[in-house]
Amino acid sequence: MCGRFALTATTDQTAAFLGLGELEEFPARYNIAPTQPILAVVAAGPRAPGSNLPDREAMLVRWGLIPGWVKDTRNFPLLINARSEEAATKASFRSAMRHRRALVPASGFYEWRRQANGRRGQPYWLRPRHGGPVAFAALVETYMEPGGSEMDTGAILTTAASADIATIHERMPVVIEPEHFARWLDCRSNEPRDMADLLRPAPEGYFEAVAVSDRVNKVANTEPDIQAPYMSVEEETPETPKRRKPGADDGQMTLF
Template identity: 60%
Template sequence: MCGRFSLLQSPEEVEAFFALDGLEAFPPRYNIAPTQPILVVTAGPPLEPGSNRPDREAHLVRWGLLPSWVKDPKDFPLLINARGETAATKASFRTAMRHKRALIPASGFYEWKRDKATGQSQAYWVRPAGGGICAFAGLMENWMAPEGSEMDSAAIITTAANADVSFVHDRMPVTIMPEDFARWLDCRTQEPRHVADLIKPAPLGYFEAIPVSDKVNKVANTSPDVQDRVEPKEFVAKSDKPGDSTPSSDDGQMSFL
């Protein structure tokens, strides 16, 4: 899954990467968490002949998709991720997959390498190799309350992790490359079956995984030091500590959730 991510680039850099115009100023965000506002990009209304406005729009929405048919959000789980393998058929996502595909600007995401034997975990900051901006595949929905209030929300689509990430976790966000932005966002002529080939792991070498401290575990920690590189932890079971002759049950091998 993808439960935290970051957006560090300036509004001007985001505008240039996604061919947008008129973004309001926003600060770098180092530790974006579920239920917080996130920036998403969708296709705009059809362009009139001769129009020079961008054909994409930016929206600020809640991270945690809420399907339009939900009666009471309090009784519905928080959908921060959608599995790419079932997004086109699962009731919670199929309408958005057909009509409201989106791009989610990001500078990378966080994932945790967990060891069942010890209960320990190591956080990783997974970013485009060398830095830069990327676009996660997203889904957007609009929910309206009975009294008329509205809420826009979104989820990040995930897929099986590639070798750059799978040593940390078995899932990763689907990343849409710039040459595929238009096709992914085109919900008028491109049905889910037409863009199914884009739901795949990022190319090998596109991401790098950097071990970081446990500071990122807390939502309140939003300063740049959550991305400082650290030495990764060694997962050592109590029975494997020096002086303890009892071997661990898994013979020192790591296991992942």
């Protein structure tokens, strides 16, 4: 699963990484949450012969995909993720997987280690070891509201986690490498079945896991310090047992 992520690369860095022309200036975002607008990149429409315009373009979408066939969004779940194993066949994502594949730039994502009772435990900031940014595989869908207005929406594709990430969570976002951007975005020539080899976990060691404080749990906390390393009780290394004096009583209180 991917329920929070960040994009802290500069506008110029992001544009260069994604092969875009100009990109409207945006601030660093340290705690991006569902229903908020996110940056997505899609293939551009037809270009005139000899055009120097880039073959991809950026758009803002609401994080939470709504299929075009939905009649009442109040009774429809928030689809922030799409399981890559079933995106080509599941009704909610089938059309977008065929016609509207996208890239979502990120500097990393957050994940929570599950406790035995199923509740969220220690949060982690998972960042690429090579530095940012990275591109998550995504799907976009334009939803026509009953009143006639249109809303662009999107979801991030996930896959089984690599072995090192699986100790935190069993799922992770699908990462598309730059050499595969064009193939992933080309929905005219490449069908979903042609994308199967891209829908795999990132290599083990690709991401670095940094334990952070639970301040990231609150959407209102958007400052850079939410990514600061934090040693929780769960993560602390047990202390080396102290040497005991002969005859010492563990139940005896001591000043030393």
